[in-house]
Amino acid sequence: MKYFAFFGLLFSAYISAQTPILLDTLNLSQRKALHDKYTKKTEVFLSGLGAQCSKQELKKVKSILTEEYDDIKKEINKNSLIVDSPLNQYLDALLANIREKNPNSPEIYLMISREFETNALNIGEGTIIINNYLLSNLDNEDQLVFVICHEIAHQSLNHVFSSVLNFVKKENSNEMKGKVKELKRKKYNNKVEAENLLKDIVYKNSKEQRKKESEADSLGYVYYSRLGRNKQQPVKTLENLKNSDYEGDSLKVADYKRMFSTSGLNFKEEWFKMDDYSIYHYKKSTRFNTDSLKTHPNIEDRIATLKKSFPESLDKKDPTPVTASATFDQWHNNAMHQNVYNEYISEHYGNSLYEALKLYNRKPTPFLKKMIGQNFQKLYEAQKAYRLNRYVSQVDVNDHTNSFNLFCTFINNLKLDDFKAFADTFSKE
Numbered sequence: 001m002k003y004f005a006f007f008g009l010l011f012s013a014y015i016s017a018q019t020p021i022l023l024d025t026l027n028l029s030q031r032k033a034l035h036d037k038y039t040k041k042t043e044v045f046l047s048g049l050g051a052q053c054s055k056q057e058l059k060k061v062k063s064i065l066t067e068e069y070d071d072i073k074k075e076i077n078k079n080s081l082i083v084d085s086p087l088n089q090y091l092d093a094l095l096a097n098i099r100e101k102n103p104n105s106p107e108i109y110l111m112i113s114r115e116f117e118t119n120a121l122n123i124g125e126g127t128i129i130i131n132n133y134l135l136s137n138l139d140n141e142d143q144l145v146f147v148i149c150h151e152i153a154h155q156s157l158n159h160v161f162s163s164v165l166n167f168v169k170k171e172n173s174n175e176m177k178g179k180v181k182e183l184k185r186k187k188y189n190n191k192v193e194a195e196n197l198l199k200d201i202v203y204k205n206s207k208e209q210r211k212k213e214s215e216a217d218s219l220g221y222v223y224y225s226r227l228g229r230n231k232q233q234p235v236k237t238l239e240n241l242k243n244s245d246y247e248g249d250s251l252k253v254a255d256y257k258r259m260f261s262t263s264g265l266n267f268k269e270e271w272f273k274m275d276d277y278s279i280y281h282y283k284k285s286t287r288f289n290t291d292s293l294k295t296h297p298n299i300e301d302r303i304a305t306l307k308k309s310f311p312e313s314l315d316k317k318d319p320t321p322v323t324a325s326a327t328f329d330q331w332h333n334n335a336m337h338q339n340v341y342n343e344y345i346s347e348h349y350g351n352s353l354y355e356a357l358k359l360y361n362r363k364p365t366p367f368l369k370k371m372i373g374q375n376f377q378k379l380y381e382a383q384k385a386y387r388l389n390r391y392v393s394q395v396d397v398n399d400h401t402n403s404f405n406l407f408c409t410f411i412n413n414l415k416l417d418d419f420k421a422f423a424d425t426f427s428k429e
């Protein structure tokens with residue numbers, strides 16, 4: 001359910017030198033407790049639905065929502081969601097303050113996701129999920145508070161339910177049936193993929209969906225403006241979104257050379273040699289992700305709509321200073337390191353290694369060195385079992401940046417002994 005919120009990537013230049021505070025995984029009984037709690041919550045929510053549509057539509061809506069909730073339960077079992085951590089306490093305090101100043105807003109349960117994406121979402125049954133990674137892309141606490149306000153607004157406006165109902169109504173229309181047919185013929189081999197694609201189109205790219213985003217911006221702004229915070233920060237948050245398709249950091253061959261020279265490893269130029277096909281396509285690739293379905297709704301339009309709705313606040317500078325919060329700074333600075341750890345425990349060893357190397361290149365720390373060593377060890381084991389491609393992509397000119405393609409080239413050119421040498425060297429204290 002990624003369709004209802006999307007917040008952009010903004011590269012953060014500041015890298016914390018301190019030891020990161022790691023948000024660790026839930027143990028089995030904690031996961032079971034969360035799973036049970038969530039199951040109960042969704043059951044209560046589903047049983048309260050009705051009235052707004054026909055019996056048949058309601059049945060279909062419930063089945064779609066149940067699927068979405070099952071996905072959340074899978075995330076819980078996979079340890080992708082974080083509750084009861086010190087970061088949760090901080091976010092809960094911000095949430096409590098918003099609700100105190102906005103007594104008509106709905107009750108909200110907040111969880112943190114380890115997903116490596118600049119995103120926050122409302123599930124529609126009263127839950128908001130904030131991705132840890134989002135924090136690295138926000139400049140200050142005010143922006144974080146606006147993100148929470150925006151997600152509460154989606155809940156207040158019941159956007160998830162109405163989107164799903166809208167989808168159910170549309171799904172049976174001839175226009176949509178034609179689209180599915182066309183998609184299947186053109187590109188997609190199986191029915192499920194075509195239907196998922198259709199869901200994406202309906203949810204994310206439709207006019208209604210863009211309208212919902214602006215509605216959530218506006219109501220979110222109303223909530224936000226009651227908090228006495230800097231009135232320009234919501235617009236700043238949206239402006240940050242515009243950079244969300246760009247990777248903020250990169251690694252060149254010279255960077256690898258420098259990092260590995262200090263580790264005492266024998267650097268080999270041939271590691272970075274691409275095959276002819278890759279070289280030919282290499283220069284064309286500049287964007288992190290060119291998948292048009294992932295393009296977020298037009299941010300410029302959202303900013304313009306927001307400004308038009310609140311000219312009295314947004315046409316001039318606000319003298320209220322941006323909130324200074326040491327707690328925000330701490331979690332902001334922690335987020336990229338936490339992300340390296342999150343990707344590691346999610347078994348995305350290639351991503352974890354790449355993110356760790358980028359941070360290590362800017363500022364080597366014992367934590368990053370350890371994570372680099374552990375990731376190389378996992379990739380060594382994968383290579384030994386002929387399963388490296390599960391963890392590291394091939395060069396992909398359409399989906400990756402030059403920097404990530406160079407990383408993929410490097411990893412795919414390593415021999416088994418090289419992986420072991422890297423793992424051992426970086427694992428040394």
Ligand SMILES: [Zn+2]
Nearest residue numbers: 004005006216
């Ligand atoms: Zn949204």
